[in-house]
């Protein structure tokens with residue numbers, strides 16, 4: 001087999017090797033059934049067991065309280081940009097949106113089609129270099145929720161403290177899902193695409209307060225209704241069987257590592273290694289974001305000039321450190337170091353950054 005590289009892709013991204021290998025072993029014949037899991041009925045005993053176990057694992061690993069439903073929906077995080085306001089703003093109340101960058105803007109633009117929205121905080125004036133403090137978020141009267149993006153994947157910022165407002169939070173957690181415990185009492189709904197911390201692409205994990213799912217707008221297409229999805233246990237239509245199966249494996253891996261607390265500790269340590277390489281570089285590497293909002297999942301950094309940046313990316317590739325180019329909208333470099341990124345990958349990157357700086361003076 002060819003050698004696996006250190007893959008810093010922002011998503012889809014690296015998954016635990018043991019999970020991939022297990023999936024490979026089981027792929028052609030699942031548990032003596034004579035067929036692959038992706039060839040069998042989603043209502044048969046094998047898949048039902050996989051489905052139920054995945055839901056139970058979401059609950060236990062993320063400590064989801066009983067008042068919430070766990071849903072596996074297709075359409076990724078992007079469909080949730082529309083589904084949230086369709087379901088929750090049907091009664092004429094408003095959705096407040098924290099504009100923290102590219103993904104927040106995507107959520108807000110879709111919401112405007114389905115309800116009244118407003119900007120509860122605007123990061124444009126600081127060039128999206130930080131998240132707001134709690135006191136900076138302004139909640140208008142008659143708000144149904146305030147929507148936040150817990151981690152802006154492109155800009156490389158995150159909420160390091162969860163805001164506590166007088167209305168419930170709705171959060172896009174795509175790029176830091178299950179990377180730390182969350183205060184469930186402040187949330188009505190959290191969602192995210194699976195393809196960063198949780199498994200392959202092809203679905204969103206939605207965790208919604210049961211009362212919220214039942215009070216939703218009933219005047220929309222069936223697939224789009226949280227109440228129907230919840231009542232049918234995400235089996236209203238054929239669910240994304242392969243992503244659900246892989247999610248279960250990733251969650252078992254996470255559990256074996258020590259759960260979300262362990263993920264949080266690892267993320268702090270791993271991100272710390274790269275931020276240290278930046279901070280101790282006498283300005284050779286730059287970080288465009290405020291220290292208090294630094295993401296521990298997507299570390300964005302710059303080099304002294306474009307020529308050095310190009311050389312850096314080429315040599316990193318040759319050293320087996322792949323996908324470090326920043327998003328085309330912001331440039332620079334970005335190391336995505338999700339839960340499954342092994343420590344060795346991050347050490348290798350930090351060492352490479354130090355060696356590159358020594359070998360390529362400004």
Ligand SMILES: *Cc1c(COP(=O)(O)O)cnc(C)c1O
Nearest residue numbers: 076077078103153172174175193
């Ligand atoms: C990746 C990402 C999305 C888009 O997810 P899809 O599953 O591709 O729709 C949305 N929000 C954030 C914060 C992301 O990182």
